[in-house]
Amino acid sequence: MSGVNRRGVLAGLTALGAGACSDLHKTKTAQDVFRTAEDWHRAAHRLLAGRERLAPEYRPDQRSSDMRGNGSLTVDSDFYREQLANGFADWQLQVTGLVAEPLSLSIDDIRALPQRSQITRHDCVEGWSAIAEWRGPQLGTLLDRAQLRPEANFIVFRCADTLYGRPYYESIDLVDAYHPQTIIAHELNGAALPEKNGAPLRMRIERHLGYKHAKYLTAIEAVATLDDIGKGKGGFWEDLAGYQWYAGI
Amino acid sequence: MKRHALSTRLWHWVNAGALVVLFMSGLTISNAHRRLYWGNYGFDPADAWLHVMRFPGWITLPARYNLAAARDWHNTAALVFAFGLLAIWLAMVANGHFRRDLATSARDWTFGAWRAALAQKGTAGMPYNPLQKLAYGALFALVLPLMVATGLAMSPGFEPFAPWLVDVLGGRQSARSIHFITTWALVGFVVGHVALTLVSGPVRLIGAMVHGGRREETGA
Numbered sequence: 317m318s319g320v321n322r323r324g325v326l327a328g329l330t331a332l333g334a335g336a337c338s339d340l341h342k343t344k345t346a347q348d349v350f351r352t353a354e355d356w357h358r359a360a361h362r363l364l365a366g367r368e369r370l371a372p373e374y375r376p377d378q379r380s381s382d383m384r385g386n387g388s389l390t391v392d393s394d395f396y397r398e399q400l401a402n403g404f405a406d407w408q409l410q411v412t413g414l415v416a417e418p419l420s421l422s423i424d425d426i427r428a429l430p431q432r433s434q435i436t437r438h439d440c441v442e443g444w445s446a447i448a449e450w451r452g453p454q455l456g457t458l459l460d461r462a463q464l465r466p467e468a469n470f471i472v473f474r475c476a477d478t479l480y481g482r483p484y485y486e487s488i489d490l491v492d493a494y495h496p497q498t499i500i501a502h503e504l505n506g507a508a509l510p511e512k513n514g515a516p517l518r519m520r521i522e523r524h525l526g527y528k529h530a531k532y533l534t535a536i537e538a539v540a541t542l543d544d545i546g547k548g549k550g551g552f553w554e555d556l557a558g559y560q561w562y563a564g565i
Numbered sequence: 566m567k568r569h570a571l572s573t574r575l576w577h578w579v580n581a582g583a584l585v586v587l588f589m590s591g592l593t594i595s596n597a598h599r600r601l602y603w604g605n606y607g608f609d610p611a612d613a614w615l616h617v618m619r620f621p622g623w624i625t626l627p628a629r630y631n632l633a634a635a636r637d638w639h640n641t642a643a644l645v646f647a648f649g650l651l652a653i654w655l656a657m658v659a660n661g662h663f664r665r666d667l668a669t670s671a672r673d674w675t676f677g678a679w680r681a682a683l684a685q686k687g688t689a690g691m692p693y694n695p696l697q698k699l700a701y702g703a704l705f706a707l708v709l710p711l712m713v714a715t716g717l718a719m720s721p722g723f724e725p726f727a728p729w730l731v732d733v734l735g736g737r738q739s740a741r742s743i744h745f746i747t748t749w750a751l752v753g754f755v756v757g758h759v760a761l762t763l764v765s766g767p768v769r770l771i772g773a774m775v776h777g778g779r780r781e782e783t784g785a
Contacts, residue, residue, distance in 0.1 A: 523722050
């Protein structure tokens, strides 16, 4: 084969690749490769950063001027509007699923738990970042009080908001659930959590991108598998648009 | 002796494929938020140092905007690119390609050497001329590693392992900006690389990068 032919073949393959790539991501093979790559990234991060290493925390003067709201900016229900007006006096957070002692906590109950404050950076999958101070109890505290059962492998976050007609939800594994910076935030920059940022309660899962940080939190559910929830991919954006369940990249 | 070792040839084409995927999917990711900032945070248009154009579908991957698919392409190709870079570094140090053909000495850093390289007629033999050494050296030692470093610095799962990396780069949004700028430096290299190949005997040079070619010593 002459060099010219080789070049032609290479150019042809490149063009074919570029053209076919447009829809190639939908094939089973591509999805298998992508999920394998995602698993490798997660395994590498877990190996390097371990269970406990913290995301960076910042000084108060390093905060951004605002914490941008994105995705759902409110909950479209009469109950939510009424609760927003009265300081979420009747809001309850359920801790359910594979736990020995299910809990139902009011906002005051949550404020009475040991608290963690952290000034951390929020990285959106779109590319922007904001820095703010969050305060709330560690998720691990709630799971311990509810006595997580050994069959539990994932923690699912149920939310009051809907997007495109579907309820928002998210999920993480137990390493992230017991990470010290995984908190249920009820305060942002020293004030009650604003409406656009998920009032009255939202998750902070600092080693993940923003779409994992479920807002307008109503329940925390311990499960063995994610298969039966939503479309089975572990979260709202994962189900709807194929976002990566591991959002540490 | 062949002009290009098997490791060089394999890496060259695998890396070229990875770069095409990374570039095109990266443009989709850029389209998701078309502003660049310095420092650790940034979301406000007023804080942006650059408002980036929307890249059209014919040059993005996938062609129709899909951030999740673009991130799948990007993060998969990134593994090929990063571990490929590590592999070619190990290979070219081990097989002597780096020391023999790429490493510069003091005389490669003079204007006279650069003028002589520019005046050179026809295609260069081995080892490379001083300008080639500097170009490939900058590519392997600076540009390609910087793409990996700035990419890693944007990952919130990697950052707890090496927070200093984000600090050194000036913050997460700075890392994102440098990733974008370095992309275009790399595009500039590829354009120059392909152009020089086309004007200096494309059949022989591209053939050599496929089957290895024959090493011609310049005796420099």
